[in-house]
Structure formats: structure tokens, C-alpha cells
Amino acid sequence: MRKAELTISSKNYGAWSLRGWLMAKFAGLDFEEQVVSPDDPAMKAEMLLMSSSMLVPSLVHNKIKVWDTLAIGEYLNEIKPKAGLLPADAAARAHCRAICGEMHSGFASLRTALPMNLKAHFADFKIWSRAQSDIDRIVEIWKECLANYGGPYLFGAQVTLADAMYAPVVTRFLTYSVALDPVCSAYCQRIMALPAMQEWITAALQEPDDIDELDAEF
Numbered sequence: 001m002r003k004a005e006l007t008i009s010s011k012n013y014g015a016w017s018l019r020g021w022l023m024a025k026f027a028g029l030d031f032e033e034q035v036v037s038p039d040d041p042a043m044k045a046e047m048l049l050m051s052s053s054m055l056v057p058s059l060v061h062n063k064i065k066v067w068d069t070l071a072i073g074e075y076l077n078e079i080k081p082k083a084g085l086l087p088a089d090a091a092a093r094a095h096c097r098a099i100c101g102e103m104h105s106g107f108a109s110l111r112t113a114l115p116m117n118l119k120a121h122f123a124d125f126k127i128w129s130r131a132q133s134d135i136d137r138i139v140e141i142w143k144e145c146l147a148n149y150g151g152p153y154l155f156g157a158q159v160t161l162a163d164a165m166y167a168p169v170v171t172r173f174l175t176y177s178v179a180l181d182p183v184c185s186a187y188c189q190r191i192m193a194l195p196a197m198q199e200w201i202t203a204a205l206q207e208p209d210d211i212d213e214l215d216a217e218f
């Protein structure tokens with residue numbers, strides 16, 4: 001019997017869900033997923049049992065409850081230390097935590113103006129200046145990481161929590177046709193090619209269109 005259950009919401013819209021789910025996949029955790037609609041009152045009651053914040057993702061592992069994506073990532077790193085979710089080098093590890101924190105608490109303009117929507121594609125999307133500032137900062141983060149640690153992922157040869165945190169940004173850049181330099185474009189393609197990303201996207205495309213879900217991430 002599996003010991004872990006990850007509660008998530010829509011695969012098409014749920015950017016935080018995607019982050020937590022990717023972290024669990026990168027960790028090699030054997031888990032079952034439970035998909036809830038946050039707008040369903042019955043589901044809200046059930047979610048409260050699993051996530052004190054009533055937000056997803058939330059993880060139950062060996063009867064231990066963890067909610068909030070950063071906490072889930074740190075917990076997974078503790079129970080799966082060999083998975084390399086955080087870099088081995090202390091300086092790189094600190095850097096990884098810093099950019100994960102920056103994603104977790106920041107980029108509100110990007111997240112609001114360009115919500116994750118895997119089924120959509122906008123060829124000529126007008127990006128307002130504050131969202132563009134967020135994009136510029138993310139490009140700077142990615143380029144610094146890829147140059148310092150040599151790629152192909154943000155902290156080198158292995159995917160880390162940082163790649164999971166920025167994966168919904170990758171999908172947004174593609175959905176909204178954000179112009180990127182070749183280095184960042186290639187990084188986006190590598191993230192999209194990950195088997196776990198492909199698995200998530202395939203499931204997202206099969207979700208019913210009328211799923212009741214937030215169209216923005218806060």
C-alpha cells in the first residue's frame with residue numbers, strides 16, 4: 001500500500017499543484033494523487049482535513065501532514081535525501097533556496113497577468129510593464145544559474161526544487177508567446193521534455209473544459 005497522498009487541483013490551471021507534484025516526482029516518492037475542486041464545498045471540508053490552509057498542494061506521508069509548496073519541497077528533501085532535490089554544495093543550496101523563495105513570495109504581476117493555462121495559446125499577448133519586470137528578473141535568475149552551474153537544469157545535471165518551482169513559469173512563457181533568448185528558450189524546451197512534465201500536460205489536456213477553477217494564481 002502506498003504511504004503518501006498528494007492533494008492537488010486542476011492540472012490545467014493549478015500552478016502550485018504542478019510544483020508540488022513535480023517535487024514529489026523528482027523525489028521518486030510513491031504517491032497517490034487526489035484531485036479536488038477548491039470551489040466544491042464538500043471538497044473544502046475534506047481539504048481542511050488534509051491542509052490546514054485549505055490550499056493545495058498538500059501531502060500526507062506516514063500520517064504526517066505537510067502543506068505549502070516550499071514546506072513540501074523541504075519535507076521531500078528530508079525523506080528522500082538521495083534524490084538531490086537541493087544541491088549538495090552549501091553555496092548552491094543557499095542559492096537554490098533563495099530563488100525558490102523568490103518564486104514562492106514574488107512575481108505577483110506575472111502570476112496574475114499570465115495565469116497558467118496549459119490548454120491555451122496566445123500568439124500576440126500584450127504584456128504590461130510590471131509583468132515584464134517579473135519576466136526580466138526570472139530571465140536573469142535562469143541565466144545566472146545556467147551559466148554558474150553549467151545546466152542543463154538550473155543547478156546542473158540534476159533537476160532540483162528550483163526547476164519544479166519555475167516549471168509553471170516555463171509553461172506560461174510558452175502559452176503567452178513570451179520572447180526569450182536562445183539560452184532561456186532551450187531551458188524551457190528541456191523542462192517541457194521532462195517525462196514528468198509530459199505526463200502532467202497529457203492529463204491536463206484531457207481535463208473537462210468547464211472545470212471550475214481559479215483562472216489566476218495568487
Ligand SMILES: N[C@@H](CCC(=O)N[C@@H](CS)C(=O)NCC(=O)O)C(=O)O
Pocket residue numbers: 009013014015016017038039054055056057067068069070104217218
Ligand atoms: N502558498 C501556497 C499557495 C497554494 C495555492 O494558492 N493554491 C491554490 C490553487 S493553485 C488553492 O489551493 N486555492 C484554493 C482556494 O483558493 O480555495 C503554496 O505554496 O502551496
